[in-house]
Ligand SMILES: Nc1nc2c(c(=O)[nH]1)N[C@H]1C(S)=C(S)[C@@H](COP(=O)(O)OP(=O)(O)OC[C@H]3O[C@@H](n4cnc5c(=O)[nH]c(N)nc54)[C@H](O)[C@@H]3O)O[C@H]1N2
Ligand SMILES: Nc1nc2c(c(=O)[nH]1)N[C@H]1C(S)=C(S)[C@@H](COP(=O)(O)OP(=O)(O)OC[C@H]3O[C@@H](n4cnc5c(=O)[nH]c(N)nc54)[C@H](O)[C@@H]3O)O[C@H]1N2
């Protein structure tokens with residue numbers, strides 16, 4: 212049997228066709244937008260059976276015994292235990308002392324809505340996503356400029372500016388669009404500290420100093436304004452604050468910025484000119500811009516480039532998405548107004564969007580450890596592995612140890628799950644039907660369909676949440692018996708149902724696609740125009756224009772200890788075999804730890820006496836990891852790139868013991884997880900057998 216669905220093994224959300232036989236996975240293929248073009252392989256999808264039927268998949272709920280070992284339990288007992296803890300905590304400390312942490316994997320789609328609904332109805336504002344380090348902070352930066360986050364129409368662009376994104380490994384469908392445009396003659400500019408394959412094929416590669424993107428964006432803005440390369444008619448008609456931006460940008464000439472960035476000034480000018488003059492042009496921004504203390508300002512400055520050049524909402528430019536009409540399922544109105552979330556310091560981020568909710572994950576750790584603004588005592592982690600993926604991993608461990616109760620919903624007994632009192636086994640994305648956020652953010656709507664039965668006694672995420680809700684007294688709020696019933700209710704405003712979606716393998720357009728939609732009703736900002744100057748940001752005490760109060764300072768963690776920590780460490784590539792902390796244990800994907808290595812430039816290798824395959828120790832003021840050295844010229848001298856996510860395999864490899872969570876972006880709470888000062892020393896010769 213063949214079924215069209217969405218793969219959610221990573222956040223790329225590829226449409227796929229899955230073949231099954233008697234309820235068993237046989238194989239799957241990604242569907243291609245340009246079937247005649249060469250396409251990219253995805254090892255994760257090819258090895259999906261190894262993931263789905265992994266011998267260490269959790270198949271029964273687990274409860275921790277007093278001696279610290281787990282025992283298997285029935286769903287009734289496990290869910291009742293979690294429900295009892297929720298209710299006890301609410302009674303003893305107030306509902307807000309219960310928090311729900313959400314990782315990336317189950318999607319911020321309907322399951323995100325369901326978890327929020329449960330927590331809001333329960334009375335706790337602390338359903339917290341990881342958007343401070345991934346995507347949502349960028350969404351806010353776009354939104355403050357032109358009212359929404361745009362989507363690049365790369366396939367039709369003549370010029371593509373890739374800024375901190377590596378779709379070849381992280382989103383193959385998106386990469387194929389770029390390759391298609393390239394074959395049609397599009398020019399490519401890449402801003403990346405690493406020589407990625409896109410950087411190699413680029414017309415201009417700006418090898419940026421890590422975490423200094425804001426400076427480069429301001430220099431490009433300055434150049435475009437100084438050389439009269441703006442789309443003046445568009446800027447005059449559709450923007451506010453151009454004079455303010457021009458006044459700030461004067462301080463960021465290509466010469467001065469390039470000096471700080473270690474780039475030739477003419478390259479910066481050339482990039483600005485190419486991007487501004489070749490229309491249509493789009494900008495593909497990525498996670499390279501997140502996890503920096505300066506991420507919000509930098510992303511905002513990048514967003515302004517789109518507006519200055521009039522590339523918004525035109526074919527081949529950056530498109531304003533057409534949201535699919537849907538019901539807000541979150542019951543936010545049920546939350547008592549006087550209860551503030553643990554993320555209260557990030558007021559604008561908490562409230563700018565109707566359904567993103569609260570996203571500064573670090574605040575949960577603060578609340579557990581420092582009891583500020585109040586203590587969190589019970590935590591439920593769904594589809595996340597904070598012990599490996601949050602900054603400052605040792606602090607996270609301390610926090611998890613301090614909790615009165617920890618429950619984890621996951622497919623595997625992760626490092627985080629091992630610390631739990633109760634572990635609830637979830638079905639993978641192929642084992643349940645789900646409406647993903649990505650497919651209501653813009654048309655066409657597509658359905659992620661269940662293609663195989665849940666493995667063992669594992670259960671779909673939606674069912675676990677609904678069952679738990681009913682056990683804490685929310686039967687009325689969760690009346691649905693199937694995922695389809697809930698999805699149909701959510702999509703009712705669009706007049707679309709699961710049954711219709713099942714018959715539409717390529718999805719359903721909620722309305723015809725249009726361009727220049729702002730001509731009908733303006734932009735969704737306070738002024739109705741694009742805001743180079745943001746009054747709402749100013750009202751919240753932030754810079755109304757990016758870098759209004761000066762150039763980035765301390766963008767890289769531990770910069771004040773440069774003498775002792777001379778190198779810049781950056782977070783490793785996302786291999787197309789692995790996803791964050793996932794799959795390294797699957798033999799076919801983890802490949803005997805061959806990807807767990809640190810890239811050292813030949814100059815630095817010479818300086819530190821390091822040969823390929825040597826064991827090295829990398830240290831920051833926070834901690835140390837040990838890995839194998841690889842000599843590589845993909846990074847600049849003075850920069851080392853350290854594999855990340857491997858902390859799931861061994862504590863020795865936990866990249867995030869190196870990172871800092873103390874300094875955060877004031878608007879989005881983003882810590883500097885990607886770039887920090889560090890030092891390196893050799894601790895042994897080549898490891899035998901690659902182990
Ligand atoms: N140093 C450093 N730190 C980083 C990053 C980095 O680049 N460098 N990247 C950051 C980014 S962008 C992100 S998004 C975060 C990711 O942080 P996390 O979301 O914590 O990371 P994952 O390893 O993807 O963990 C997902 C967990 O969900 C489980 N899972 C998979 N599918 C399902 C499902 O359907 N249901 C349930 N319940 N569980 C499921 C997996 O087994 C896995 O344990 O990490 C961030 N941390
Ligand atoms: N195979 C695979 N796919 C994934 C994931 C995975 O782990 N594996 N994770 C998923 C998740 S959670 C996410 S968020 C996406 C992320 O996917 P992307 O948005 O593509 O992000 P990254 O691959 O983390 O980084 C993109 C590029 O940013 C560069 N970069 C690093 N530091 C800087 C900097 O300071 N400035 C600039 N300009 N660039 C910098 C890196 O060298 C890299 O080439 O991928 C998703 N898809």
Ligand code: SF4
Nearest residue numbers: 218220221224225253
């Ligand atoms: S890139 Fe691979 S794993 Fe990720 S969604 Fe697409 S097919 Fe699935």
Ligand SMILES: [Mo]
Nearest residue numbers: 315345346498
């Ligand atoms: Mo992410």
